[in-house]
Amino acid sequence: MDFKTFYNEVVTDHNMHPLHKHAIENPDIEMEGVNPSCGDEITVQLKVQDGIITDGGFIGDGCAISQASADIMIDMVIGAKVEDAQHLAGNFIKMIKGEATPEEIDELGEAGALSDISHMPARVKCAVLGWHTVDEMIKGMNK
Amino acid sequence: MNDTELKNLVTEYRKQFPVLQQDIAYLDNAATTQKPVSVLDAMRKYYEEDNANPLRGVYDLSERATRAYEDARVKTAQFINAAAPEEIIFVRNASEALNLLAYSWCEDNLSEGDELVVSVMEHHSDFLPWKYMAEKKGAKLVKLEPDETGAVTDEALAKCLSEKTKLVAITQVSNVLGRVNDIKHIAEKVHAAGALISVDGAQSVPHMKVDVRDLDCDFLSFSGHKMFGPMGIGVLYGKREHLEKMRPFLYGGEMIATVHWDRVTYAELPHKFEAGTVNVGGAVGLSAAIDFINQVGWGIIESQEEILTKRAIAGIKNIDKIRIIGSQNEADHKGIVTFCVEDVHPHDVADILGRSGVCIRAGHHCAQPLMDHLGVKSTCRASFAFYNTEEEVDRFLAELSKVRGLLGYGL
Numbered sequence: 001m002d003f004k005t006f007y008n009e010v011v012t013d014h015n016m017h018p019l020h021k022h023a024i025e026n027p028d029i030e031m032e033g034v035n036p037s038c039g040d041e042i043t044v045q046l047k048v049q050d051g052i053i054t055d056g057g058f059i060g061d062g063c064a065i066s067q068a069s070a071d072i073m074i075d076m077v078i079g080a081k082v083e084d085a086q087h088l089a090g091n092f093i094k095m096i097k098g099e100a101t102p103e104e105i106d107e108l109g110e111a112g113a114l115s116d117i118s119h120m121p122a123r124v125k126c127a128v129l130g131w132h133t134v135d136e137m138i139k140g141m142n143k
Numbered sequence: 144m145n146d147t148e149l150k151n152l153v154t155e156y157r158k159q160f161p162v163l164q165q166d167i168a169y170l171d172n173a174a175t176t177q178k179p180v181s182v183l184d185a186m187r188k189y190y191e192e193d194n195a196n197p198l199r200g201v202y203d204l205s206e207r208a209t210r211a212y213e214d215a216r217v218k219t220a221q222f223i224n225a226a227a228p229e230e231i232i233f234v235r236n237a238s239e240a241l242n243l244l245a246y247s248w249c250e251d252n253l254s255e256g257d258e259l260v261v262s263v264m265e266h267h268s269d270f271l272p273w274k275y276m277a278e279k280k281g282a283k284l285v286k287l288e289p290d291e292t293g294a295v296t297d298e299a300l301a302k303c304l305s306e307k308t309k310l311v312a313i314t315q316v317s318n319v320l321g322r323v324n325d326i327k328h329i330a331e332k333v334h335a336a337g338a339l340i341s342v343d344g345a346q347s348v349p350h351m352k353v354d355v356r357d358l359d360c361d362f363l364s365f366s367g368h369k370m371f372g373p374m375g376i377g378v379l380y381g382k383r384e385h386l387e388k389m390r391p392f393l394y395g396g397e398m399i400a401t402v403h404w405d406r407v408t409y410a411e412l413p414h415k416f417e418a419g420t421v422n423v424g425g426a427v428g429l430s431a432a433i434d435f436i437n438q439v440g441w442g443i444i445e446s447q448e449e450i451l452t453k454r455a456i457a458g459i460k461n462i463d464k465i466r467i468i469g470s471q472n473e474a475d476h477k478g479i480v481t482f483c484v485e486d487v488h489p490h491d492v493a494d495i496l497g498r499s500g501v502c503i504r505a506g507h508h509c510a511q512p513l514m515d516h517l518g519v520k521s522t523c524r525a526s527f528a529f530y531n532t533e534e535e536v537d538r539f540l541a542e543l544s545k546v547r548g549l550l551g552y553g554l
Binding site: 012 | 490520
């Protein structure tokens with residue numbers, strides 16, 4: 001696979017200039033996600049009102065793929081209903097496993113820029129770190 | 144031997160490694176080395192001509208398998224100058240050797256209030272078994288910290304040793320810093336304090352002459368696959384006086400003398416520690432790998448690895464915004480160069496280099512306590528074997544110099 005399809009502009013841009021890589025004020029829920037293969041850790045914070053994610057952010061360190069993916073993720077879930085965010089997380093994880101339909105990838109908008117990672121097993125954990133964490137957070141809320 | 148002669152010899156030996164005939168620069172030798180044809184052939188020949196369950200059968204084929212296995216033990220003993228073949232216990236790898244040692248030895252030799260000294264630069268496999276046993280026994284784990292260049296000073300060691308110290312676990316060559324610890328000197332101090340020393344030789348045995356009797360270490364662990372041998376065979380060396388007193392680690396077939404419902408007698412060394420059907424094919428491969436190393440000779444191995452290491456470090460120093468971890472002096476790196484590229488995560492560095500066929504390692508290298516000690520999350524590592532070439536080092540440096548630019552950072 002060619003370098004450009006993988007470290008494309010969407011990824012390098014979100015990595016260098018993240019929109020949501022910061023702590024938010026008074027988060028309602030937060031959770032730490034760890035990538036055991038490299039030890040990278042991120043903490044995702046969300047503010048949820050009446051079933052809608054009104055604000056979000058993440059802090060931590062990681063590779064360009066994990067940071068860009070988490071930043072895109074937060075951007076997409078802000079303003080979304082909790083169940084819609086979970087649906088997107090499901091789509092994303094399916095896409096990375098190479099199991100998503102074109103429609104499902106379409107729904108992922110900018111996050112679709114990471115679709116080629118399904119061909120790179122070593123980087124899958126990087127790409128799903130943020131999405132997986134948010135998925136776990138929502139599952140925890142519903143308990 | 145001049146540089147040209149060395150280069151020609153390396154070129155010839157390199158041809159014996161099938162994997163290296165593809166278009167890659169394989170610089171991850173601290174993780175595992177490639178295997179020469181002689182090792183692959185020896186294993187194939189064993190399975191094609193001599194395979195049977197060893198140590199049991201009375202027919203000729205089984206005796207040949209037994210001989211192949213025990214000959215490998217003799218060769219391994221000679222390779223590290225052990226006093227006797229029975230001091231060589233075959234295991235899967237260095238991790239298993241260290242687990243065997245920690246579980247078995249600590250069970251009878253470690254009590255509440257005792258201390259185990261473990262260096263902070265140990266691989267997780269030389270840290271977690273000791274940590275587990277210390278917690279189980281109510282003993283204290285004492286952290287031995289190297290200085291910023293990776294050296295273990297006498298002062299640091301003296302601070303850790305006390306009358307409570309039972310054992311010191313330390314690596315001979317750090318898999319991150321590449322620094323060689325003066326084990327002979329450390330062993331003297333440890334013994335003077337009345338304790339034993341266990342040495343992790345995973346990164347030293349493949350790259351330098353290791354003589355257990357000269358070092359006077361009590362235990363030495365290493366893996367076959369990091370020294371041109373196959374995966375799945377490793378060694379725990381121990382002085383006979385210690386091994387004889389230790390209880391078995393794995394229980395089962397082949398490790399007994401007699402078994403009755405109410406009384407059991409275990410086998411003599413080394414079989415007491417080798418339960419179940421053993422890895423004869425692996426031992427035969429290790430034996431062939433030792434032959435290969437002996438044939439090449441430490442002169443060629445160490446000279447070439449030194450040339451490659453020096454070239455890599457000098458080259459990295461010439462690229463802006465890359466920091467070498469540990470000593471800045473190339474002579475302190477035994478074939479291992481660990482570094483960080485400013486702003487760029489090591490996984491991205493390794494991924495970008497990997498796309499150009501340059502294989503390096505990124506991550507915490509199974510040494511997270513050392514990463515904490517150094518104040519870094521993870522790092523990149525290039526590690527050499529004598530079959531690597533200066534052209535490969537240059538290819539690595541050329542790709543490395545592009546990394547920041549490719550990710551949108553200024554060079």
